[in-house]
Amino acid sequence: MTHAHQVFDRAAHLRISSMAALLALAVLAVFVVPFTVAPTSVLARIAQDVLLSLVLASGVVAVSDHRAHLVPIAIVAGIAIVVRWTGWLLPLGAATALRDETALVALGLLAAVIGIRVFGAGTATIDRILGAITLYLLIGVVWSEAYQLISIHDSAAYIGISHGNTPADRSTWIYFSFVTLTTVGYGDITPVAHAARSLAILEALIGQLYPAIVLARLVSLQVAGGEPLGGKRS
Numbered sequence: 315m316t317h318a319h320q321v322f323d324r325a326a327h328l329r330i331s332s333m334a335a336l337l338a339l340a341v342l343a344v345f346v347v348p349f350t351v352a353p354t355s356v357l358a359r360i361a362q363d364v365l366l367s368l369v370l371a372s373g374v375v376a377v378s379d380h381r382a383h384l385v386p387i388a389i390v391a392g393i394a395i396v397v398r399w400t401g402w403l404l405p406l407g408a409a410t411a412l413r414d415e416t417a418l419v420a421l422g423l424l425a426a427v428i429g430i431r432v433f434g435a436g437t438a439t440i441d442r443i444l445g446a447i448t449l450y451l452l453i454g455v456v457w458s459e460a461y462q463l464i465s466i467h468d469s470a471a472y473i474g475i476s477h478g479n480t481p482a483d484r485s486t487w488i489y490f491s492f493v494t495l496t497t498v499g500y501g502d503i504t505p506v507a508h509a510a511r512s513l514a515i516l517e518a519l520i521g522q523l524y525p526a527i528v529l530a531r532l533v534s535l536q537v538a539g540g541e542p543l544g545g546k547r548s
Contacts, residue, residue, distance in 0.1 A: 330439075330441045330444070332372055332376040332378075333441045333444040333445050333448060334444055335372045335375075336369060336372040336373055336376055336444075336448050337447055337448045337451070339365060339368050339369045339372060340369060340448055340451040340455070341451070342365060343365045343366070343369060343455065344451055344454065344455060344488055347361045347362065347365060348483075348484050348485035348488045348489075349485055353484060354483060358483075358484075363398050363399060366394070366395070366398060366417055366421075367395045367399075369421075370391035370394060370395060370420055370421075370424065371391070373387065373391065373424040373428070374387055374388050374391055376428070376445075377427050377431070380427075380431075383430070386423065387423055387424055387427055390419060390420045390423050391420050391423075391424070393416060393420070394416040394417055394419065397412060397416045398416070398417065401413045410466060411463065411466050411467070414459055414462055414463050414466070415463065417459055418456060418459040418460060418463065421452060421455055421456050424452065425449055425453060425456055428445050428448060428452065429449055432445045432446045432449055432531070433527075433531055436535065437535055437536070437538075438533075438535040438536040442532070442535075446528045446532070450495075450524060453495065453520060453524070454488070454491045454492045454495045454517075455488070455491070457491040457494070457495065457513060458484070458487040458490070458491035458492075459487075460513055461487045461491060461505075461510065461513065462484070464507060464509050464510050464513070465487075468509075468510075470506070470507070471505065471509070471510045472490075472503055472504065472505055472507075472510060473503075473506055474501075474502050474503040474504055475503055486503070489503075490503045491517065494514050494517045494521070495517050495518070495520065495521040496521055497518050497521050
């Protein structure tokens with residue numbers, strides 16, 4: 315095996331392992347932590363901050379072979395991580411909006427970069443398939459951050475949520491986001507503010523179109539590349 319082939323194989327293994335790690339972290343952030351840890355506890359906040367930091371760090375590694383994508387995502391991710399952890403030095407209410415805003419920007423940029431890789435030219439590789447699943451989860455997480463920000467700035471933006479003196483916990487927004495993304499629509503939480511309704515409509519449209527578009531793209535890449543689905547070339 316030549317040196318070039320060894321470098322290519324290492325890069326392929328790095329892409330696959332980093333994307334698999336990113337997917338596993340996204341699953342933990344969406345399906346495990348919000349619903350297994352008391353949402354208002356210090357442990358929940360620590361777990362959320364650790365998971366966000368790991369998601370952004372693994373996302374940077376996943377796109378590290380594309381320098382044009384690496385620099386901006388690394389900078390934004392670094393800022394989001396710093397803001398997230400320095401928020402512990404401020405009163406809880408004072409840093410909430412800033413923490414969520416930087417997380418929204420960083421996760422949104424990461425989702426955009428992964429989207430470029432998923433739908434870009436190449437073949438239907440394993441890391442591309444993992445990236446497509448990860449992107450779907452990231453869409454739900456990004457929208458949950460956006461819903462939460464709207465709620466922070468407008469406490470009457472939704473009905474069906476008991477706010478009290480603090481915004482609804484993160485599990486509420488994760489739940490509402492994925493119910494909207496999958497177009498289940500239980501109706502227990504209803505957006506009434508214009509911004510909240512617009513976001514809900516857009517997320518529902520993405521949820522309807524995304525699976526079909528991803529499937530069509532993967533099939534077209536496989537046919538064009540002439541290789542089995544999950545090949546190593548990209």
